[in-house]
Amino acid sequence: MDGGLTAIFLAQRPMLLRLVAARLGNRDDAEDVLQDMWLRIDQLADRPVAQPVAFLYRVAANLATDRRIAATRRGARDSIWLDGQPEADDVPDAERLLIARAEWRQVESAIADMPDRMATALRLFRIEGRPQSAIAAQLGISVSGVEKLLQRAYRKIHDRLAQSAEDSGGAHRLGSEGGPDRAG
Incomplete structure (x- = not known):
């Protein structure tokens, strides 16, 4: 089954890349998401997947959402940290x-x-x-x-x-x- 899911992933990769890039607004981040997907597919080598194409699109969408949420949290954390730093005139x-x-x-x-x-x-x-x-x-x-x-x-x-x-x-x-x- 691994060969089948891997083959479907490789065949769908251009469409998956467009989907993730559209959700993230950044092709580099989309490439990172597809790399994460590739690693997850490798972990699922021995499990059967009923609808592999739908499964791959769902995994891609979920990973894109996770990355977007992480980026938002990282931005908020960095903003709070920067706001807490003294201004040059304060030092x-x-x-x-x-x-x-x-x-x-x-x-x-x-x-x-x-x-x-x-x-x-x-x-x-x-x-x-x-x-x-x-x-x-x-x-x-x-x-x-x-x-x-x-x-x-x-x-x-x-x-x-x-x-x-x-x-x-x-x-x-x-x-x-x-x-x-x-x-x-």
């Missing part, structure tokens, strides 16, 4: 990265110079995300006391960054809209 350039690192060192230095309670309140609120009421309970002060500690902590950090910007000759300025200012 910091070397200069912005160096400025950010220098500013972070200044922030760490400012926190290290703060009184213990102030630094603790800032870390608990900003880093650990604890509510001010929990911080107040832990430190044994009121919520407004925590708010005042945080305000003074922010002011110390702001002042340290501003002083650093002045000391560096205005190479960068905290809060500037257009990025780092250039000293000219």
